[in-house]
Amino acid sequence: MTDIVPQHVRSRMMSRIRSSDTRPERAVRKFIHAAGLRYRLHHGTLPGRPDLVLPKYKSVVFVHGCFWHRHEGCPYAYCPKSNDAFWSTKFENNVRRDARQVELLRGLGWNVFVIWECTAETPGVLQRVVEEIRALAPSPAATQIPPLVATAKSSTEVLRVAIG
Numbered sequence: 001m002t003d004i005v006p007q008h009v010r011s012r013m014m015s016r017i018r019s020s021d022t023r024p025e026r027a028v029r030k031f032i033h034a035a036g037l038r039y040r041l042h043h044g045t046l047p048g049r050p051d052l053v054l055p056k057y058k059s060v061v062f063v064h065g066c067f068w069h070r071h072e073g074c075p076y077a078y079c080p081k082s083n084d085a086f087w088s089t090k091f092e093n094n095v096r097r098d099a100r101q102v103e104l105l106r107g108l109g110w111n112v113f114v115i116w117e118c119t120a121e122t123p124g125v126l127q128r129v130v131e132e133i134r135a136l137a138p139s140p141a142a143t144q145i146p147p148l149v150a151t152a153k154s155s156t157e158v159l160r161v162a163i164g
């Protein structure tokens with residue numbers, strides 16, 4: 001197939017398509033999987049259809065494209081020079097929708113992580129996210145801690161009985 005569209009225009013066109021298997025997403029999935037965390041993909045019933053869902057950690061992960069989701073201060077989040085009004089409306093809507101989805105997810109008790117496309121292959125960034133998610137694991141030890149208050153109370157009772 002002959003490519004009649006210049007490369008930079010073409011990649012912009014392609015990036016408009018919400019792909020379920022972009023390179024940044026694959027990089028994030030690979031890292032998280034290698035770290036031993038288990039996830040499900042694109043949970044359709046959750047707001048915003050998060051890219052990864054980790055039920056055990058009550059966490060969701062979005063891998064956001066910097067251009068469409070407006071990564072602040074990122075060179076990939078440039079503004080196209082033509083058709084100014086169109087783009088600014090479009091971007092505002094995207095940002096507002098993202099914020100709303102995060103709000104809805106948090107309201108449902110989910111922890112929300114966003115990994116930007118430009119950092120999706122940076123091990124340091126991914127490692128930090130993995131550690132934060134891990135820290136959210138339900139601790140099995142927590143349920144085995146003896147009820148200290150009740151124990152103290154009963155020993156007081158025993159003591160009273162002994163004195164009384």
Ligand SMILES: [Zn+2]
Nearest residue numbers: 066071074118
């Ligand atoms: Zn970025």
